Amino acid sequence: MSLSHKQISIRINPSISFRFLISDNYTISFDTYTSVYKFDELERIVKRNFNYWKSISEDDSNTFFILWKDLNDKINSVRDYFSNAETLEINEVNSHLCSTLTSSREEREPGKTVYIISLESPIDEDKEFCKIKDFVSFYVSQYKENLVLAVSTYIDICNNPYKVGTHLPNSTPYSYFPALYYMWQIFSNIADDFSDFESNKITPLSNRLHEIECDANKQYEDITILAEKKHNEIQKLFDDKVHELNEFQNAIETWNDDKEKKINDLEExxxxxxxxxxxxxxxxxxxxxxxxxxxxxxxxxxxxxxxxxxxxxxxxxxxxxxxxxxxxxxxxxxxxxxxxxxxxxxxxxxxxxxxxxxxxxxxxxxxxxxxxxxxxxxxxxxxxxxxxxxxxxxxxxxxxxxxxxxxxxxxxxxxxxxxxxxxxxxxx
Incomplete structure (x- = not known):
C-alpha cells in the first residue's frame, strides 16, 4: 500500500527542507536564504509557477517555462518515489534527492538538511511578483520575442531605477519596452482599472484559496484512508487475538479433558x-x-x-x-x-x-x-x-x-x- 501525503510529510518534514537560490537579476523582493519550505509547499510553488509560465508560452524560447517544467517533472518523480517506498529511511531519502533533484545542500541544525534549488527565473513567492506579471502581460501583448531578456531588463530597472535612461535609447524592443513601461508607471496618474485589480489581486487570491481547498480535501482524504487503514489493522489484530484466545481455550479444555481422563484412570x-x-x-x-x-x-x-x-x-x-x-x-x-x-x-x-x-x-x-x-x-x-x-x-x-x-x-x-x-x- 502506497504512503499518503500526510504520512510522507510526517516522516520527512522534521529532517528535510528546501529553498530557492535565485540571482538578483530575477527577483525584486525575495529573500532566498530565509524563505525555507517543506516538500508540500515546494510542490505547490513549483506547480503554480509552471502553470503560469505555461499559460504565457510553451515555446522553447520561453526559458522560464522550460526551467519550471523540468523542475516540476523532478518534483513529480520525487513524489512518486515517496509514495511507493515501503519505508522512508532518511539516508535513502537524502541519497535519492541528491541524485534526482539537487546535490547542493546545507545543514543549519544537527539532523536538519536544507536542499538548495538554483533557478534562473522569477518566482511568485516574490513580494513584487505582481509587477512582473503586469509587465509580462504588457510585453506579450506588444511583442513576443526575447521574453526572458525583457523580464530580466525590467527587473534590473526596478532594482536600479537610474538605469532607465540607459535602456530608453536602445533600439531593441526587449530593452526599451521595459524602460517605457517603467516610465509609464512612474509618470502616469491613471489608477489601475477594475479589470487590472481583478487580474492582479482577485484572481491570484482566488487561485490561492482554491489550492488551499484542494490541499485540505486531499489531506481529509488521506486522513480518512489512514483512519480506515488503522481501523482495519486494529480489527485484524482484534480478530487475531480472539482466534488466539479461542485456541488457548480449546487447548485448556483439551488439557482439562486429558487430566480428567488421567485422574479417572488413576482412580480406576x-x-x-x-x-x-x-x-x-x-x-x-x-x-x-x-x-x-x-x-x-x-x-x-x-x-x-x-x-x-x-x-x-x-x-x-x-x-x-x-x-x-x-x-x-x-x-x-x-x-x-x-x-x-x-x-x-x-x-x-x-x-x-x-x-x-x-x-x-x-x-x-x-x-x-x-x-x-x-x-x-x-x-x-x-x-x-x-x-x-x-x-x-x-x-x-x-x-x-x-x-x-x-x-x-x-x-x-x-x-x-x-x-x-x-x-x-x-x-x-
Missing part, C-alpha cells in the same frame, strides 16, 4: 489395586512358599534317594543270605521276585517325591504368573487402556481359576465358578 487403577492387592500379595506369598517347599523337597529327594540306595543294597544282601536257608521251605518264592519287589518299592518312593517337587515348582510358577498378570492388568488401567466387560471377565477367570497341583485329578467344575459368576455381575 487405585480401585483395581484395592480389589487385587490382597490376592496379589497372597499369590506372591504362596509362590514363595511353594518355591521354598520345592527346594526342601528336592533336598529331601536327594537324601532319600541316597538313603534308599544304601538301605536297599544292604537289605538285598541280608535278604539274599536269609533266603538261602529258607527258600527250601518256600520254593514258590524266587530270588528274582524279591529283587524286583525291592526295586519297585524304591522307584515308587522316588516317583512320589519327584511329583511333590514338580508340583511345588508348578504351583510357584502359577502363582508368580497370577501376580504378574495382576500387575499387568493394573498397568493397563493406569495407561488408560479401554477394557470391556468380556475382556475383564477373561482376566478375572485367569486370575481366580483353580490351580491344579498335578498330584490329584479334580473335576473341572468347582466353587470358583460360582465366585466368577458373582464377579461377572459386578463388572461394569
Amino acid at each position: 487403577t487405585y480401585k483395581n489395586k484395592l480389589k487385587l492387592e490382597a490376592p496379589e500379595q497372597l499369590w506372591r506369598d504362596r509362590a514363595e512358599e511353594h518355591k521354598k517347599s520345592a527346594t526342601y523337597w528336592s533336598v529331601g529327594l536327594i537324601l532319600t534317594s541316597v538313603a534308599l540306595i544304601i538301605a536297599s543294597s544292604r537289605f538285598i544282601i541280608v535278604l539274599h543270605d536269609y533266603s538261602l536257608g529258607n527258600l527250601k521251605e518256600a520254593p514258590f518264592i524266587s530270588r528274582s521276585f524279591i529283587l524286583v519287589s525291592v526295586i519297585s518299592f524304591f522307584i515308587y518312593v522316588v516317583r512320589v517325591l519327584i511329583k511333590i517337587v514338580l508340583s511345588n515348582h508348578h504351583l510357584a510358577t502359577e502363582y508368580r504368573q497370577k501376580a504378574a498378570l495382576t500387575r499387568f492388568y493394573q498397568s493397563l488401567t493406569y495407561a488408560g487402556t479401554d477394557i470391556d466387560k468380556d475382556e475383564r471377565l477373561i482376566i478375572m477367570n485367569a486370575l481366580f481359576s483353580r490351580v491344579d497341583t498335578g498330584l490329584v485329578k479334580v473335576d473341572g467344575s468347582n466353587d470358583n465358578d460360582a465366585l466368577l459368576a458373582l464377579l461377572s455381575k459386578n463388572i461394569k
Whole structure:
C-alpha cells in the first residue's frame, strides 16, 4: 500500500527542507536564504509557477517555462518515489534527492538538511511578483520575442531605477519596452482599472484559496484512508487475538479433558489395586512358599534317594543270605521276585517325591504368573487402556481359576465358578 501525503510529510518534514537560490537579476523582493519550505509547499510553488509560465508560452524560447517544467517533472518523480517506498529511511531519502533533484545542500541544525534549488527565473513567492506579471502581460501583448531578456531588463530597472535612461535609447524592443513601461508607471496618474485589480489581486487570491481547498480535501482524504487503514489493522489484530484466545481455550479444555481422563484412570487403577492387592500379595506369598517347599523337597529327594540306595543294597544282601536257608521251605518264592519287589518299592518312593517337587515348582510358577498378570492388568488401567466387560471377565477367570497341583485329578467344575459368576455381575 502506497504512503499518503500526510504520512510522507510526517516522516520527512522534521529532517528535510528546501529553498530557492535565485540571482538578483530575477527577483525584486525575495529573500532566498530565509524563505525555507517543506516538500508540500515546494510542490505547490513549483506547480503554480509552471502553470503560469505555461499559460504565457510553451515555446522553447520561453526559458522560464522550460526551467519550471523540468523542475516540476523532478518534483513529480520525487513524489512518486515517496509514495511507493515501503519505508522512508532518511539516508535513502537524502541519497535519492541528491541524485534526482539537487546535490547542493546545507545543514543549519544537527539532523536538519536544507536542499538548495538554483533557478534562473522569477518566482511568485516574490513580494513584487505582481509587477512582473503586469509587465509580462504588457510585453506579450506588444511583442513576443526575447521574453526572458525583457523580464530580466525590467527587473534590473526596478532594482536600479537610474538605469532607465540607459535602456530608453536602445533600439531593441526587449530593452526599451521595459524602460517605457517603467516610465509609464512612474509618470502616469491613471489608477489601475477594475479589470487590472481583478487580474492582479482577485484572481491570484482566488487561485490561492482554491489550492488551499484542494490541499485540505486531499489531506481529509488521506486522513480518512489512514483512519480506515488503522481501523482495519486494529480489527485484524482484534480478530487475531480472539482466534488466539479461542485456541488457548480449546487447548485448556483439551488439557482439562486429558487430566480428567488421567485422574479417572488413576482412580480406576487405585480401585483395581484395592480389589487385587490382597490376592496379589497372597499369590506372591504362596509362590514363595511353594518355591521354598520345592527346594526342601528336592533336598529331601536327594537324601532319600541316597538313603534308599544304601538301605536297599544292604537289605538285598541280608535278604539274599536269609533266603538261602529258607527258600527250601518256600520254593514258590524266587530270588528274582524279591529283587524286583525291592526295586519297585524304591522307584515308587522316588516317583512320589519327584511329583511333590514338580508340583511345588508348578504351583510357584502359577502363582508368580497370577501376580504378574495382576500387575499387568493394573498397568493397563493406569495407561488408560479401554477394557470391556468380556475382556475383564477373561482376566478375572485367569486370575481366580483353580490351580491344579498335578498330584490329584479334580473335576473341572468347582466353587470358583460360582465366585466368577458373582464377579461377572459386578463388572461394569
